Amino acid sequence: MNIGIIGFGGMGKTHAYAVENLKYFYSPLGFDAKILGVCCAHFENALKAKETYGFEKVYADEDELIADPLIDIVDICTPNCFHYETLKKALNAGKHVYCEKPLCTTADEAVEIAELAKEKGLICAVVFNTRFLLPVLRAKELVSEGRIGEVLSFQGRFLHSSATDPEKKAGWKQNRDVCGGGVLFDLGSHTIDLIRWICGEEFTSVSGLSQIAYKTRIGVNGEEWNTNADEAFYLTATLENGACGTITVGKIMQGTNDDHSFEIYGTKGSVAFDLMQPNFLRFYDGTRPEKERGYTLIECCGRYPAPSGVFPGVKAPVGWLRGHVGSMYNFLNAVANGVECYPSFDDGAAVQRIMEAAYESAQSGMRVDI
Template identity: 35%
Template structure:
C-alpha cells in the first residue's frame, strides 16, 4: 500500500471527474494499487482552486501550475487544463521527474507529442494519456477477439463518432472553434477518441485521405450577440485510410450530426468474423462468427459481464450495465497500478503521439485534397 500524491492542474469539470475517479478506484480496487492522496490543486482561478480544496478534498491549492510540477510532495501531475496548455505543462512535469497523467489529446501537434513521448521514456516515469474509450471493457473484449484470431485477418475498420451538440447555429463561438486552442474541430474533439480505439485495435495507419467540411461558418461572438466570429475548423470530417496490417479504414466524425448523441460507433470485419459496437449502447457488443452453423448464424448481442476485462470491478453479472464514468475509473486504476506496481499500460505518450500523428496527417490531407503518408506526418 503506497500513497500516491496527486497534483491536479485544472479544477474544472474534468478535474472534478478525475478526482472522483481516483476516489472510486480506491473504493473498488482497494489500496493495493496505490492510495491516491489529493495533495495539491491549481487553477488559474484562485477561487476555483480554493473550492477544490473544500469540495474535492485537496490539501493545498495554488493559482500557478508551475508550483505543482515542482512540488516535492507531488508524485503524479494530473493535467486537466484546456488542450493548448498540455504541451508546456507536461514537458515541465516530465523535466521535474514527475509521473504525468494528461487528458487527451496529448498536445495539438504530432511533433510536440513525439517530443514528450521521448522525454518521458528518457525520464522513466509513468506517462499516461486519458483516452478513456480504450479502457472500455467492450474495447478490451474486441481487442481479445482480434488477437485470439477469432475474427481472422482484419479487412476493414469503419466507424464514426457523431454528436449533435453543436447543431444549433445560435450557439456562440468557443475555444472548440478556434484552432490555436483546439487544433482542429470534430476531428480532435470527437474523432480522436475513435482514432485512439482504432490505434489500439488495429495499430498504425500507412496513409490517409480526408474530406472536411464546415457547415456553420460563423457563430455569434457570445450568446445572443449579433456580432459574428469565424469558425476555423471542421464540423464534419471523413477519412479513408490504409492500415499497415492491410486493412482498409473509413473513419468519420461530426459535431452537427442531427439525432446522434454519443454515437462512437464502429464495425470491424475480418475473414472469420466481425464485430460492431456503439457507445450509445455501451454494454453491448455485437459479434459474428462465420464458423457458426449456417442455419443458426447471426450477429450475437453480447452483454458486457465479468468475462470481460474491467467489468467485474463494478457488477457481478452480465446485463447489469456499467456507465460511462465507470470507464474513467478503470483508466485511473490502470494509471495508479502502473505507478505503484509498474504494471504495463496502453495509452502512454508514445501511443498519444501516434494518435496525434494521425490527426496531423488527416488535417494535411483534408487541406491538400490528397493522400498523405503517416511517415511524412511524423516528421512534420
C-alpha cells in the first residue's frame, strides 16, 4: 500500500514514523505499507522532507498527490480548515483516507464526508490515536464487560501549558479561521471521543464555557493578533443512559505537559487513567469485600493485543525504546563527529569489576574491596 501524506508538520512526521516502525511492533505484520511521497504548503519543505526521510516522491500540491495512480491511501495532516475539501477530493478519487482530527470544522461537513466514504465503499479512519494506548484499551474492555456496572458519572481532562507564555506567537491554532475551533477542537475532540467510546454511550446534551485568557499575542507576521480561538473550554454533558460528567481542556494550565486523564464511575466500580502515567490503568472493583477494596494499579506496559506484544516486550514500559534511540544517536554522533562518546568501555569495565567482586563476596561470604 502506497501512502501519500498531505501536510508534513508535526503530525505528518508522526504518521511517517508510525508507518516506518510498524514492522518492528507487529509481527507478522501481514501487509506492506510505505510512505510514497508527501506535499506541503511550501514545495521546498516537501523537498526537504523527501531528502531527509528518503521518500520516493514529492508532489507540488495535494491535487497532484491525489491524482497519482500509485497512491492507494491519502493521509491528511493539514490544519483543520483544509480537511473537508481534501477529504472530498480524495474520496471522489477512490482513495482510502486516514485523516487527522477534527475530521472537519463543522458537523454538517463531517456527516457529508462520512456518508461519502460509505457511498464510495472506502476504508477511512479519523486519528483518535489515544484510543490505542494500552490502559485505554484495557479500560474499554473492563467497562464493556460490565466490571464497573452502569456508568453514572465521568470526568475528562486534557491539559497543556503550551499557551501560558504571553510572548509566544499566535499560530494557526490560535486562529479560528484556520483551526475552525480552539482547544475544544484540538484537545477536546480526543477526550470526547474517549468518553463516548469507553462508555459506549452517545452524548445527549452539553453545556459549554469557553475562555480566552491571553487576549492578544504577536501574530505570525509580527502584527498584533487578537486571539479568537478558545484557550480553555469547560464542558458538562449527559449521556444516553443518563450519566453526567465534565470535560475540561486547555492550554493555559501551568505545570501541565500532555495531561490527558479520565475517571469513569459506575454502579459497581470505576476506571481511571492519566497519560502522564501511561503504563497503568487504575481500576476500582466495588464488588470486592469491603475490607479488600481499593484501587488496583493494573500494569499495562507493552501488553498490546496480538500480533503485537512481541516487540519491545510485554514488560517494556512506554518510553523504554526512547532510551535506545538516545543511546544509538549518542554513539553514532560520536563516530560521525568525534564528540565525546559515553557510556565508555571504561564504564563497562568498572561495572564488570563490581559484579565480579559481588560474585566473589557471595561465594566467600566476605566483603570484597574494589
